[in-house]
Structure formats: C-alpha cells, structure tokens
Amino acid sequence: MKEIETMSKAEWQVMRIIWTLGQSTSKQVIDVLERKMDWKAATIKTLIIRLQKKNFLKADETSRPFIYKPLISEDSAINQSVNNLFDNLCCMKKGSAIKELVETSEISQSDISGIMQVLQEKQKTAPEEVECNCLEADLA
Amino acid sequence: MKEIETMSKAEWQVMRIIWTLGQSTSKQVIDVLERKMDWKAATIKTLIIRLQKKNFLKADETSRPFIYKPLISEDSAINQSVNNLFDNLCCMKKGSAIKELVETSEISQSDISGIMQVLQEKQKTAPEEVECNCLEADLA
DNA sequence: CTTTTAGGTTTACAATTGTAATCTTTCTCA
DNA sequence: TGAGAAAGATTACAATTGTAAACCTAAAAG
DSSP, X not given: OOOSOOOOHHHHHHHHHHHHHSSBOHHXXXXXHHHHHOOOHHHHHHHHXXXXXXXXXXXXXXXXXXXXXXXXXXXXXXXXXXXXXXXXXXXXXXXXXXXXXXXXXXXXXXXXXXXXXXXXXXXXXXXXXXXXXXXXXXXX | OOOSOOOOHHHHHHHHHHHHHSSBOHXXXXXXXXXXXXXXXXXXXXXXXXXXXXXXXXEEOSSSSOEEEESSOHHHHHHHHHHHHHHHSOGXXXXXXXXXXXXXXXXXXXXXXXXXXXXXXXXXXXXSOOOOOTTSOOOX
C-alpha cells in the first residue's frame, strides 16, 4: 500500500541537522536535539536508525564514529513533503493556502522576487476560477 | 504529549466531502469515497467516527440518518495543517518551498493577485537573507 | 591490559493510522 | 408485522510513530 517512504515529523528534525552540517556524527545530532527538542539520546539514535532503514540516510562506516550522510537532498525532501500535503487539499483552496504561507513565513528579498516572477508568468495563462474536484474521482 | 488533534490524510478526504456539501449523511460521503478512493464503506464509517472523537465533526442525531456537520472550517483546517508542515522546515527554505507550491499548483487569477499583493507588502520590510536556525533551540 | 565510556544495536510499548469485518439497531417495503 | 436493507457501533489487526531503556562492543584512558 505504502510505496514511497515518508519522513515523520521527528525524523525531519534529525535530517535538518544533517543537511545543515552536510554530514554528521550521531553525537553532533544528539547534542543539538537534546537541547533543541529536549529528546533523550536513545530517542535520537532510534530516529537515525529509522532514517537509514528508509534510505534517507546512510552511515559511512569506514571509521568510528560513523559519519551519517543524507541520501536525499533537502530541496527534494521539501518538495515531496509540501506536494504531498497539497495533494490533500481542495484545488480551489490551494491559492489561499499559499497566501496563508506567504503571510506567515519570513521570506528573503530574493525569494520574494523569485515567487513574484513565477506568479507573473502564471498570470498569463491562469484560469479565472479553479474548479473544486472534491466530489470527483482522482484522475491523476 | 499530543495536545492538539490533527487530521490524518484519510480523514482529510472525508472532511473535504462534508465541507464541500456543507453537511452530509454518511451515505453521501460513502458514495463519493467508494468511487474516488476505492475504500470500503466500513472504512469510511470508521473515519467518520474518528473525526467525531477528534471533534472535527458532529452528528445531528435528531433524525435518521444522522447529518454530519463540520466543527472546524475548511480554511482553518488548511491553515493549521500547512503551518504545521512549515514548522518542520528550515526557515531559510520556506521561500523556495512556497515557490515550488506556486509552480505546481493551479491558481486562479484572483488568488494570484492576492498573493502578489501580500508579497509586495512583504517586500517593503523583508530581510535580504533569512538565517537558518536548524541548529538552535526553538524560541517560540 | 583492564576498566570506563561513547557509540551503535536490540527490544519495548502505547498511540495513531489505514483498512476493514462483523454485529446491532432501526427503517422500510411487502 | 416480519424480513431484509441501511445506518451506526464495536472489534480487529498490522504498520508507523513518538519515546525510550537496556544491552553490546569498540575505543580511550589510566
């Protein structure tokens, strides 16, 4: 039934550390998350193991302590997960959901420009209204 | 540990029907989702029950069949759930996540304008760069 | 070398989720 | 009014997730 692995909320926290550091020992991850999330070391170790099983992380075991490296880029993980969430939403509501995100997120000047660029492009061909398909069978 | 109820992916599908119809009997929900999701009636009944337990739905039991009504608006459910997802993300990445969503979502003319409006407003005070806080303790 | 210890592995356990069968009660039609 | 159908309730069961303790093994320190 489940074909594609997803990252749980707790697992995300672990990946964020490793993405940010590029690669990391378990100790580094534990140090950050014990403070940041108030988790026990054992909890964090479990998450690292699960991430390996899900193929989001691999350990370089040539020397000890192991060095954990991401097998998925942060960007693609983000894209997968936001798209996954948006798949739940009524088509008609996606626009306002994005608006909510723009309102509540801090965004850099350059990201703002980038988003506006895309919007301007979209404007050329965007429909007047997007139809709700909540009562219909998924086509895709 | 869990203070706030969240809606699972499957439960979302049920709520979408009921939001779209305004209110609904179980039969209506079942009819749609049997087709759309290929779920069994019993599955859908379970979801309805869980949504009641989570206080997302209530049944008007004054007559039979019961009429199920949402206890949360679609908009606030959406806001909660997108914000919840964005809480996982590195601050620095939120801009590009939004860009991805804009690129992959169909958005109406008026939503596009609305979003651009907000962006223009943000532009006035937006930072040059948003700092990554992945290694720091959450303040909020 | 041996003892401590840090890092890695195994086991645990309750809650949530996906997925549904079965049982029970209430309508409805003959 | 009795039987069958529809709606609602109860029970089930495996996978995932949050959360961690306990255990084992390699490395460091004395």
